[in-house]
Amino acid sequence: MSMLIVADENIPLLDSFFGDFGEIRRVSGRLMKAEDVADADVLLVRSVTRVTPSLLQGSRVKFVGTATIGTDHIDQAWLEENGIAFCAAPGCNANSVVEYVLSVLALYAERRGIEDWSELSVGIVGVGNVGGELARKLDRLGFTVKLCDPPRAEVEPEVDFATLDEALDCDVVTLHTPLEIGGAHPTYHLLGADRLQALRGDQLLINTSRGEVVDNQALLNRLGQPEAPVVALDVWEQEPVIMPELVNKVWLATPHIAGYSLEGKLQGTEIIYQAVCRFLGFPVRKQAGQFLPEPALSKLSFTSSAEDDAAAFTAMRCCYDPRRDDANLRLVMGLDASERGAAFDRLRKDYPVRREFSSVKVQLKGTSKILRDTFKDLGFKLKI
Ligand SMILES: NC(=O)C1=CN([C@@H]2O[C@H](COP(=O)(O)OP(=O)(O)OC[C@H]3O[C@@H](n4cnc5c(N)ncnc54)[C@H](O)[C@@H]3O)[C@@H](O)[C@H]2O)C=CC1
Ligand SMILES: O=C(O)C(=O)[C@H](O)COP(=O)(O)O
Numbered sequence: 001m002s003m004l005i006v007a008d009e010n011i012p013l014l015d016s017f018f019g020d021f022g023e024i025r026r027v028s029g030r031l032m033k034a035e036d037v038a039d040a041d042v043l044l045v046r047s048v049t050r051v052t053p054s055l056l057q058g059s060r061v062k063f064v065g066t067a068t069i070g071t072d073h074i075d076q077a078w079l080e081e082n083g084i085a086f087c088a089a090p091g092c093n094a095n096s097v098v099e100y101v102l103s104v105l106a107l108y109a110e111r112r113g114i115e116d117w118s119e120l121s122v123g124i125v126g127v128g129n130v131g132g133e134l135a136r137k138l139d140r141l142g143f144t145v146k147l148c149d150p151p152r153a154e155v156e157p158e159v160d161f162a163t164l165d166e167a168l169d170c171d172v173v174t175l176h177t178p179l180e181i182g183g184a185h186p187t188y189h190l191l192g193a194d195r196l197q198a199l200r201g202d203q204l205l206i207n208t209s210r211g212e213v214v215d216n217q218a219l220l221n222r223l224g225q226p227e228a229p230v231v232a233l234d235v236w237e238q239e240p241v242i243m244p245e246l247v248n249k250v251w252l253a254t255p256h257i258a259g260y261s262l263e264g265k266l267q268g269t270e271i272i273y274q275a276v277c278r279f280l281g282f283p284v285r286k287q288a289g290q291f292l293p294e295p296a297l298s299k300l301s302f303t304s305s306a307e308d309d310a311a312a313f314t315a316m317r318c319c320y321d322p323r324r325d326d327a328n329l330r331l332v333m334g335l336d337a338s339e340r341g342a343a344f345d346r347l348r349k350d351y352p353v354r355r356e357f358s359s360v361k362v363q364l365k366g367t368s369k370i371l372r373d374t375f376k377d378l379g380f381k382l383k384i
Contacts, residue, residue: 003022004040005022005041006025006037006040007024008045009028013269017270017286018044030240034055034056037056038059042062043061044066047256048345049073051064052075056079056084062085064085065087065089066272067092067272072179072181089268089271091267092259092270093265093268095261096263098130098134098137100257100320100322101134101208102137103322105120106309106316107323108230108232109309117309118141120143121146122144122171122173123168124176125164127148128149134174137379144170146167147159148162168198171202173203175190187213188212189213190214191218196222199228200229204229204230204231205230205231206232206233208235210235216238220245220246223246231250231252232254240255241344242340244333244340247329247333254325255329255344256348262355270288297359299360299363300315300363303365304365304367306367306371308368309374312375316357318360357379357380358380
């Protein structure tokens with residue numbers, strides 16, 4: 001059997017996972033058009049392709065997969081009405097986003113001169129795969145965590161959920177909801193002018209969900225006022241053409257790469273590969289793990305002189321330092337307006353290999369039990 005798979009060129013390992021199924025046509029996800037997909041049997045996308053009737057009407061496509069957690073770019077109701085199978089990649093890069101947030105938290109604690117970062121209270125808005133895993137890690141690390149998830153609160157009365165106002169009162173507020181324009185719990189501009197106004201100068205706001213969950217113009221206005229919160233944004237309204245003024249005003253600005261660990265990306269491909277296998281009735285023969293290269297950094301060693309949080313922060317920064325992504329995005333904002341969108345996308349397309357904490361073995365000689373537990377809770381492998 002031979003089939004045509006049209007795929008976003010930025011999905012890694014297309015040949016390794018899908019090469020046996022038929023021909024693969026690689027297309028720029030941002031520029032994908034109806035004529036690119038008209039003769040395809042299978043369409044594989046990332047978050048930048050809007051999968052709507054105008055892309056698929058009249059095509060041969062019978063299966064759509066997105067190698068992402070978010071699905072706001074997919075008209076799922078239309079796919080269902082038209083008998084087109086669909087799969088996303090839930091949880092694929094959740095740990096990558098969690099490590100991004102932890103890395104931002106560590107930088108923030110240093111910026112504020114906070115000796116024990118677990119003294120910070122953290123409000124998590126949206127407690128699914130990402131928010132839930134973040135909550136588990138923070139809880140083990142000793143943070144006070146408030147969980148806000150009204151859709152879950154409705155069906156899980158036994159869990160102690162906070163209101164949005166309670167979550168927004170924490171030292172750190174981090175957003176992990178899907179983008180929902182309508183429905184019972186919309187998240188479009190969930191943080192608008194009023195809620196942004198209520199945030200204080202001693203708070204940190206992190207958004208790694210979707211840009212539209214925060215009203216960017218209202219945020220820009222708020223950041224021009226006294227007592228403005230410190231802000232870390234990974235996602236932006238109108239990507240890739242984002243507001244340079246907003247980049248200028250936020251503390252950390254990254255180009256939608258929170259989920260871009262190599263593990264997260266490969267798991268995204270693996271999950272849609274498994275779904276294509278199920279759809280076609282083929283056995284699953286490949287796994288993301290078999291394609292993970294040896295990490296460039298494989299071992300770290302700390303001695304009895306290591307101080308608890310400082311040592312953990314050093315290890316985290318060795319794996320991932322968000323300030324590098326921030327610096328690159330700021331450089332792009334210095335370009336001519338007509339070049340910025342393409343340059344934003346290039347930062348994402350050419351993203352350097354970033355490995356998760358679990359790829360590093362940490363050796364601890366004579367260090368405290370607290371430090372050992374911290375490394376374990378962060379997800380590092382301990383070398384005994
Ligand atoms: N920046 C990046 O690189 C990445 C961003 N994302 C974004 O993160 C989002 C969350 O990912 P997951 O946790 O895996 O999704 P998920 O679907 O597992 O969890 C989302 C949670 O948000 C809750 N929720 C929905 N509406 C809400 C509201 N109005 N207020 C509070 N909670 C609400 C849901 O009940 C659910 O528990 C994705 O939809 C995607 O948009 C995901 C991966 C990477
Ligand atoms: O998984 C998601 O949802 C994300 O936001 C992805 O990390 C975004 O990556 P691209 O699909 O835009 O490459």
